[in-house]
Amino acid sequence: MPRFLRPLDRAVTYTRWLHVLVGCVAGLTCASVYGMSDARVLDLFVGFFVLPVPLGVVAGLVPAMRRAEGLQARLMLFPGAHARGAAGPHGAEPTGPGVSVMPSASWNERFRTALWLVLRIEAGSATAFVTWFLMGQTLALIGATAQERTADPALFLPVLGEGPWWTDALLVPVPLLVLLGFVVAVGHFMTAVAGRLLGPSPAQRLAALEERTEQLLERNRIARELHDSIGHALTVAVVQAGAARATADPAFTERALEAIEDTGRHALEDLERVLRVLREDGQPGRRRPTLVDADRLLDSARTSGVQVEAEVTGPVDRLPGPVSREGYRMLQESLTNVLRHAGPVPVRVRVAAAESLLTLDVRNALAEPATPTGRGGSGLRGIRERATLLGGEAHTGPHEGDWRVRVELPLT
Structure with missing residues (x-):
């Protein structure tokens, strides 16, 4: 035409x-x-x-x-x-x-x-x-x-x-x-x-732009949470299943299945909560996990064969909500990174809540010293982005023969 x-x-x-x-x-x-x-x-x-x-x-x-x-x-x-x-x-x-x-x-x-x-x-x-x-x-x-x-x-x-x-x-x-x-x-x-x-009017355009920006930030946050939660659950499941098949020990297989079930259940809870946010159905969502729930992450890593040495000091239960929630996700991604790239190696976890600073330090031995674990991964990039949004900083990389993730978040 x-x-x-x-x-x-x-x-x-x-x-x-x-x-x-x-x-x-x-x-x-x-x-x-x-x-x-x-x-x-x-x-x-x-x-x-x-x-x-x-x-x-x-x-x-x-x-x-x-x-x-x-x-x-x-x-x-x-x-x-x-x-x-x-x-x-x-x-x-x-x-x-x-x-x-x-x-x-x-x-x-x-x-x-x-x-x-x-x-x-x-x-x-x-x-x-x-x-x-x-x-x-x-x-x-x-x-x-x-x-x-x-x-x-x-x-x-x-x-x-x-x-x-x-x-x-x-x-x-x-x-x-x-x-x-x-x-x-x-x-x-x-x-x-x-x-x-x-x-x-210009005021309406600015308000609409700010609203759009908030929506994009919320979507990015949801994407990061899904990556951390589902990625951790799948990594634990793969590691546990592989270890159970390799050992052929009925008792170990039973513990591995329990760990897979527990991790999968928590991942499903996180997924359901995120889907409720996306649907905006008005129903009350489940509480987002915080550093108070860090024990379940450490137990999940231990059942996967990782030797975890943990030290938690300070009033973790009195941390600001955003800091505690994001700190939990950072710890989760750090342990997932260990399981995915280094396997069952010794890990030292230190969580220190001071008066004005939260310090999160995760170190693990390198499976292959020539190949640092997780270099350039999206999970580590997410840790750095979370820390920046909270006004803190994160450092990831080799340190004294280990792979280290160190995060410092201000509490004021």
Whole structure:
């Protein structure tokens, strides 16, 4: 289909046409009250284009009118499913049409809404006259064609009706094409103006951007938690299953199955909690694990064959919630990193909660000194990101013949 004919195949072209035509209702009402019987051109101009202006200004100053006009514009002026979607709490939608659906919050927004209503009334009246005139010309040409050589007085150029009938038949589509071109142009114009006059204010745009940023941060946090929890559970399961098959000891196999079951149960609890957050079903979620629950991580590592030497000092149970939760995830990822890359090697874990600083230190022997464990892994990168977000710092890498993960998090 040629490019200039593509708009004729789009539904939004005709919804825009209808949206613009609705604006002439105010002009038609005022003209009817003013009187249209035997009206002159000046009377029609006053009735349709002058008298409705004060009504549009007054209506635009009502805060709720901005919301009503924004909803109509979203639905009828903009193509795509986003035009029918619910707007965010701040009325702005970064990926959709730039039209606010919130009531006017300032006089600037009220004046812009009033200007939009006046423009819509004027454009609606003009479009109604053009539609009426060009549709009338189309019907007149059809009539002239049927009467054969008899000029139709409704024709803008009556001389057309005096020629051969087939000339009138060929001209029948011309007014329709002109009308459709006019409709496409007016629709594009009104859509562009709607973005300027009904668009969100700078404060609304900033609020929407901040909300979007918070959503992305929450998604990143959820992704990290899933990586840590599910990754730890799968690593423990793989290590335990491999060790049980290698030893062929029924007692060890029983303990390995218990460890796999316990780790899998905790991973399922974490997964269910995260899914509840994603669904936002309003049901209370389970408590997120903290460093108070560190014993279950240490026990899980021990049952996997790792010799864990742990030292926990200080009031761990009185740590700030975010610090304690993120510290648990860092410890979990550190132990998972040991199981995944070094295997059942001795590990020294030290958790020290002081008055203003939490220190987490995990060291393990390198399985292959030439190949440091976990170098460049996403888990270690996640540990560093968590520490940075909490205002602390994390160091990972070889240290005195061991692999060390050291995290320092401020408590103030």
